Amino acid sequence: MLLHHPLLKTEWVDPLTGVKGYFVIDRLLSGYCGGGIRMRKGLDAQEVERLARTMTLKLSMVDMPSGGAKGGIDYDPAAPEALDILKRFLEAHRPFLQDCWATGEDLGTKEADIHRILTEIGIQSPVQAWIEKHPNAELVPTRLKNLLSLDVEGMTLVDVSTGYGVAVSAKHAAEVILGKAIQTTTAAIQGFGSVGASAALYLQKLGCTIVAISDVLGTIYKEDGIEIKELLPLRSKLGVIDRTLLDDKYTRVDREQWIDFNVDMLIPAAIADAIHAGNVNRVQSKLVIEGANLPTTAEAEKALYDRGICVIPDFVANSGGAGLFGAALDLQVEESIEGIYGYLEKVIGNATKRILKTASEHGVSARTAALMELQRETGIRRDSDVD
Numbered sequence: 120m121l122l123h124h125p126l127l128k129t130e131w132v133d134p135l136t137g138v139k140g141y142f143v144i145d146r147l148l149s150g151y152c153g154g155g156i157r158m159r160k161g162l163d164a165q166e167v168e169r170l171a172r173t174m175t176l177k178l179s180m181v182d183m184p185s186g187g188a189k190g191g192i193d194y195d196p197a198a199p200e201a202l203d204i205l206k207r208f209l210e211a212h213r214p215f216l217q218d219c220w221a222t223g224e225d226l227g228t229k230e231a232d233i234h235r236i237l238t239e240i241g242i243q244s245p246v247q248a249w250i251e252k253h254p255n256a257e258l259v260p261t262r263l264k265n266l267l268s269l270d271v272e273g274m275t276l277v278d279v280s281t282g283y284g285v286a287v288s289a290k291h292a293a294e295v296i297l298g299k300a301i302q303t304t305t306a307a308i309q310g311f312g313s314v315g316a317s318a319a320l321y322l323q324k325l326g327c328t329i330v331a332i333s334d335v336l337g338t339i340y341k342e343d344g345i346e347i348k349e350l351l352p353l354r355s356k357l358g359v360i361d362r363t364l365l366d367d368k369y370t371r372v373d374r375e376q377w378i379d380f381n382v383d384m385l386i387p388a389a390i391a392d393a394i395h396a397g398n399v400n401r402v403q404s405k406l407v408i409e410g411a412n413l414p415t416t417a418e419a420e421k422a423l424y425d426r427g428i429c430v431i432p433d434f435v436a437n438s439g440g441a442g443l444f445g446a447a448l449d450l451q452v453e454e455s456i457e458g459i460y461g462y463l464e465k466v467i468g469n470a471t472k473r474i475l476k477t478a479s480e481h482g483v484s485a486r487t488a489a490l491m492e493l494q495r496e497t498g499i500r501r502d503s504d505v506d
């Protein structure tokens with residue numbers, strides 16, 4: 120069996136605090152790589168490496184001519200020095216950002232902060248490397264600026280496009296796997312940051328009842344459905360709901376209980392390895408939509424598959440953010456929210472339906488079906504990806 124090795128792994132040590140950071144290029148395609156920057160206490164090199172690999176698969180899934188990469192900093196994003204450390208990390212990686220690495224937000228970082236810091240250090244955009252090599256490089260900066268500054272329900276398009284894609288994927292998967300229209304489904308979501316909150320918002324717009332939502336402080340629950348628009352103003356920049364402002368119509372339970380609800384769909388949209396050998400037996404849903412990257416361990420995914428529970432893999436379900444940049448760089452796509460959402464609906468909706476069809480025809484998991492497709496289309500899969 121061939122083992123997969125990334126192209127480059129670096130370890131960075133902040134000269135002022137000793138905090139560690141990591142940068143991994145999984146692979147370059149046409150000289151490019153793309154992937155956001157994660158900040159969380161306890162992050163290690165291996166997590167960044169796995170995330171970089173997921174980016175390669177995701178970018179390929181949305182037909183972006185770019186390999187995957189990821190940055191990561193082992194630090195608490197809520198600590199006062201977080202943005203100073205992020206700035207030093209970005210400065211240290213300036214040559215990559217200028218030459219080949221397009222980056223953006225991830226768990227614990229925000230697009231607006233990354234953009235502001237990069238401008239301060241003389242890099243015009245987090246995707247500068249992609250812009251410079253674009254055949255219409257003179258048109259792209261204004262188009263990107265216009266698109267990325269569009270306001271969507273008080274949030275930016277970058278913040279919500281991944282969640283929009285999660286909702287699209289969930290809608291199609293619910294039809295195929297559950298035989299249900301999305302309007303008749305229920306869901307529980309782990310995470311209420313960029314991805315969790317926007318997935319919740321768009322799922323609710325489609326008619327899904329969101330029964331439970333967790334954040335880093337705990338899980339809140341309301342059997343007849345949480346009104347997402349009421350909850351959005353109560354969360355901090357990092358997606359933490361202010362409990363002092365929370366109505367008592369919500370039942371509060373332990374953070375880890377998000378997994379226990381008897382709902383149609385579970386949507387992990389926060390941390391890696393959220394569904395693992397220790398809690399997988401508690402899953403009652405027939406469908407898991409991976410809003411987060413790597414939220415299900417391989418062991419847990421196998422256990423779910425053996426129980427007939429379908430997992431829509433991260434590199435399909437949460438490819439909306441990558442798809443946004445694909446659409447923004449494709450001058451054929453109309454420069455509007457409708458144009459972008461039309462593109463994401465087509466790319467992610469079709470991918471979800473296709474992989475579920477392949478999974479059913481070949482008797483394999485949705486992840487294996489998606490990897491089979493990528494290998495067929497691009498030769499991207501290695502033996503180490505087979506489940």
Ligand SMILES: NC(=O)c1ccc[n+]([C@@H]2O[C@H](COP(=O)([O-])OP(=O)(O)OC[C@H]3O[C@@H](n4cnc5c(N)ncnc54)[C@H](O)[C@@H]3O)[C@@H](O)[C@H]2O)c1
Binds near residue numbers: 310312315391412
């Ligand atoms: N932001 C993007 O553009 C994007 C795109 C694709 C995938 N993702 C993935 O989605 C996931 C979430 O990213 P994000 O940008 O929404 O992060 P975020 O920092 O905006 O929000 C994270 C949320 O998770 C919650 N959380 C943290 N630890 C938790 C725990 N132990 N239990 C329950 N909740 C917890 C936080 O309170 C917050 O609500 C990550 O896996 C990320 O890689 C993000």
